[in-house]
Amino acid sequence: MNEWIEEDENRTWDATLRTMSYFDTLNLCDRIKCPTIMGVGLQDQICPPTTSFAAFNRIPGRKLHRIYVDRGHGMDDEHWLWVWNQIASEFDTATKP
Secondary structure, eight states, X not given: OHHHHHTSTTOOHHHHHHHHTTOOGXXXXXXXXXXXXXXXXXXXXXXXXXXXXXXXXHOOSOEEEEEETTOOSOOOHHHHHHHHHHHHHHHHHHHOX
């Protein structure tokens, strides 16, 4: 974000944060219609877990989450392997009679 803001003298952190305040994923979650997979790092300082759980709870469709006690914002290969296994399982179930 720092680089993006510094690219234009008219951009400031105050203006950027003011604009971003209009977009709260919590207000959009009820529009999600597809199955959803979410990973939550309890040490995430960018997207605090409380906001992730609030958003997850508002998703009306099928959903699945995995909590990582010692992770922050980024997920590692363990998480992505789990995600791909969930997706593969979904397709396997959908194609079986």
